Amino acid sequence: MKDNVKGGALTEVTFFILLALHTPRHGYAIMQFIEEKTGGRLVLGAGSLYGALNTLTEKKWIEPCGDSRGRTKECRITAEGRAIAQKELCRLRDLVNTASEIMEEQS
Template sequence: MTALRDNVKGGALTEVTFCILLSLYTPRHGYAIMQFIDEITHGRLMLGAGTLYGALTTLQKKGWIVPCKKTGERKKEYEITALGKEVAEKELLRLRELSHIADRIIGGEHHG
């Protein structure tokens, strides 16, 4: 079982978790998730199949994602749940706030 360090109360998801949640706003199967993450991070974050499998199992247990009901597609697809969306949105707020502060400090140095 993969341990994920994600903490709902404290926010701060791991990058792997956040990327998986983002990828599942549209239903995707395993390989599509790997491709999506590879694309959005320009190959910086490459997920191994074993790691992805462990993460998907953990996220299902947390109730953040669910396997899709049969869509005719042979491969098993997953999608994000309402709870998962809540967690992802909270993370977005946290990141926004953080980048705002960083902008003020780092950006200020450059321009001001």
């Protein structure tokens, strides 16, 4: 995942995973959350999700928690992850405000 490469922006997938994990979830539940919230536009493969969860765990933005289904544990967002998601929300708000100002002015 190429997060924080350009101007601190997260990828859409990372942001959605962080949003999904505000409630503890298993991999399949995260996939369903993303699909549901994007109306099926963003469908994440299980292999890609596995890699993303490992990367975010290494970054300590998410952590395993609670009951495990077999050895596959639920994950939840950490305090650091929440701060990152909050920062991304501010960035997106600024972006939307700028875009609205310019585009609404022209129309």
